[in-house]
Amino acid sequence: MxxxxxxxxxxxxxxxxxxxxxxxxxxxxxxxxxxxxxxxxxxxxxxxxxxxxxxxxxxxxxxxxxxxxxxxxxxxxxxxxxxxxxxxxxxxxxxxxxxxxxxxxxxxxxxxxxxxxxxxxxxxxxxxxxxxxxxxxxxxxxxxxxxxxxxxxxxxxxxxxxxxxxxxxxxxxxxxxxxxxxxxxxxxxxxxxxxxxxxxxxxxxxxxxxxxxxxxxxxxxxxGTAPGGSDTATSFVAAPGRRLVVCGSASARTREQIAAAAAAGSPTRRLDVARLATDPEGEVADTLTWLTDQPEGSAPVVFSVGDPDDVSDDAASSARIEHALSEVVAQAVPLGFTRCIVAGGETSGAVVSRLGIERLTVGAVIAPGVCWAEGVTSAGERIAIALKSGNFGAPDMYTTAWEALA
Missing domain, CATH: 3.40.50.10840 (Putative sugar-binding, N-terminal domain)
Structure with a gap:
């Protein structure tokens, strides 16, 4: 039961x-x-x-x-x-x-x-x-x-x-x-x-x-729940693939993580939020081209907010960002980007829904409140995905989280 x-x-x-x-x-x-x-x-x-x-x-x-x-x-x-x-x-x-x-x-x-x-x-x-x-x-x-x-x-x-x-x-x-x-x-x-x-x-x-x-x-x-249950945490062996980080969160910690990744040498690209209002398909296409041009072993970061002045309370703009980031991930997975960190609760929901993932298997812990999980897309592709609340994780998470994958 x-x-x-x-x-x-x-x-x-x-x-x-x-x-x-x-x-x-x-x-x-x-x-x-x-x-x-x-x-x-x-x-x-x-x-x-x-x-x-x-x-x-x-x-x-x-x-x-x-x-x-x-x-x-x-x-x-x-x-x-x-x-x-x-x-x-x-x-x-x-x-x-x-x-x-x-x-x-x-x-x-x-x-x-x-x-x-x-x-x-x-x-x-x-x-x-x-x-x-x-x-x-x-x-x-x-x-x-x-x-x-x-x-x-x-x-x-x-x-x-x-x-x-x-x-x-x-x-x-x-x-x-x-x-x-x-x-x-x-x-x-x-x-x-x-x-x-x-x-x-x-x-x-x-x-x-x-x-x-x-x-x-x-x-x-x-x-706080007493230990028990029928099993220990389920783990999985992640499918081989390229890395990708997408950030829809505007939190201070997420911005810190983006800056730390850039300082460590990770390629970063900020979405052109203004362009998303007029040419969202073009912005997604250009982002995908940029992704595929990055070195195979890198962990590119695509984000929407670079500093506090970028933060907007425009619901329509937020929805466009969620849509664009979910499209970037959905179109990147068939290109081999099958290891992905997603920052932001709303963005995480948009990405998982767009991929058509029905359930997630819990895997290795990255930080308090953040784990690797595995899902299968509607197209049958296995993907290792970490859904991260904007404020969670250490500053170097975007460069160190990959170590927890089997």
Missing amino acids: ATMGVIADDFTGATDIATAYAARGYRTEVLTGRTAAAAPGADVVVIALKTRTAPVETAVTESLAAHDRLVAAGHTRFTVKYCSTFDSTDRGNIGPVLDALVQRTGASRCVVVPAFPANGRTTYQGHLFVGSDLLEHSSMRHHPLTPMTRSRIADLLVPQTSRSVDEVHLAVVRQGAAAVRAALDATDAQYLVVDAVDDEDLGVIAAATADDVLRSGGSGLAI
């Missing part, structure tokens, strides 16, 4: 939490297609959606459909996976999706645990920190789609829901799972923001909520 069904609001988050469960010994499947079914015997099934910044109605509908698929596969407990920086606006989509799933599952409560200490995301006194900075003082304040200008998670969630929100602070968590469970049982609030500043705190929260029908957060809940 499957242990946990996970509904992830983007593709990087799906592989993030899958990596965490696999590392704990659970056989984990990531489903990226709308109708794909998990292999028999999976302990954890993660359904990857592209709903983080979708219209609210779309996010709710697709999340409920994912829940129903998981129920049909035998799941009785569920996790809603969102970003560890709680990426959302006052309209959602986190609150509306949680509301719909609380109603669908009949859950009496749902914890809210975005913390991911290994990547510097911690929650203290109900406030979310990125490293030593409050969320509102981090680079997420300037995110083009979901600018985060507040740090108290309850203040972020309350505008998105009509349900009540309460907090369980670190002093209670440090008393152990029984104390946390008692605190959860003592409140009538539907949503409980629970503090966590290290992995031991996550273990306490996971134990306290082990029987809850619905939980929500980042991959921290999986990191």
Whole structure:
């Protein structure tokens, strides 16, 4: 019987939490297609959606459909996976999706645990920190789609829901799972923001909520889960092929990684974003020509944002960038580029969908929250792909990640 069904609001988050469960010994499947079914015997099934910044109605509908698929596969407990920086606006989509799933599952409560200490995301006194900075003082304040200008998670969630929100602070968590469970049982609030500043705190929260029908957060809940399951992390031997990095993320860390790759000698090319509005096919074609002209052993980087002044909140421009990068990858794979890093949640979803990949096999870990995975395209091509949240990974990731491939 499957242990946990996970509904992830983007593709990087799906592989993030899958990596965490696999590392704990659970056989984990990531489903990226709308109708794909998990292999028999999976302990954890993660359904990857592209709903983080979708219209609210779309996010709710697709999340409920994912829940129903998981129920049909035998799941009785569920996790809603969102970003560890709680990426959302006052309209959602986190609150509306949680509301719909609380109603669908009949859950009496749902914890809210975005913390991911290994990547510097911690929650203290109900406030979310990125490293030593409050969320509102981090680079997420300037995110083009979901600018985060507040740090108290309850203040972020309350505008998105009509349900009540309460907090369980670190002093209670440090008393152990029984104390946390008692605190959860003592409140009538539907949503409980629970503090966590290290992995031991996550273990306490996971134990306290082990029987809850619905939980929500980042991959921290999986990191805190007790080891078990039927298998260790699945690995694979990657097909030989050329390397490629595509970056749709505008995050500070992604820009740092692009600069580090260029400094190390990797060829880099910035998309002509203005041209994408008038001649997208020409820009993609020229990018492909540039790619094939690069040395065989190199890891070319194609990106859209070079410095903070390039960041745009124009949704149409963002959609054009996602489309162009997904076309670049789709047309590069038949040319032998079968080892690919994709930076950015929205871009990752666009690339995987364009390739027609239905499921991903979890492989070697590159960095906290980032792994190599293998998929098969609709044309039958095997591809090793790493889906990276924009803010994750070391600065030298684009030059060192390849070492983890078998």
